[in-house]
Amino acid sequence: DQQVKQNSPSLSVQEGRISILNCDYTNSMFDYFLWYKKYPAEGPTFLISISSIKDKNEDGRFTVFLNKSAKHLSLHIVPSQPGDSAVYFCAASEGGKGAQKLVFGQGTRLTINP
């Protein structure tokens, strides 16, 4: 049972444009969501998070949007840079920031073209 789904295995975007990565979840008990970025041969790196009491969180070029009614979240990267090329994982947990168990999506490989 895939509780967190990233339906796009890959995405290609022109440098300078907006990258939009999507994630859907099925468990309505999830109340904390995170995005991680992974380069080859490295562990995932925490990027940005959002609590279910918010619908938007921004950190520099990265913005995460949460639509609870649709059980959908998205990560916007503006403007996209070549260094953003990586695999992006969406993750979710129950219990707010104190939660201990993250459920990850399958990942989306983002390629930024010069």
Place this chain on the structure above:
Amino acid sequence: DSGVTQTPKHLITATGQRVTLRCSPRSGDLSVYWYQQSLDQGLQFLIQYYNGEERAKGNILERFSAQQFPDLHSELNLSSLELGDSALYFCASSPQNRLGEQYFGPGTRLTVT
């Protein structure tokens, strides 16, 4: 560099064998998590320890066990290894007040032949 260290980086062993993977969390982090990433699957949560005690369990096989020592480093023991256990094993740690924000080590690539 996340501050989480894992050893060894690579491990090749035969079916039926037992291996131990080691993880040192970031300084000050009390929680340690173990994840498995197989080729055809995403990151699967295995187990979490908090200050030496097991705190949460995921899809961890009975052949696998873990512990966290008083110095907070953790070990994941995998026994009676099967070909399907070949995977990347990640360790992560998190700050006490932000358990969801996990900092991952570089992983141990286990190959079972």
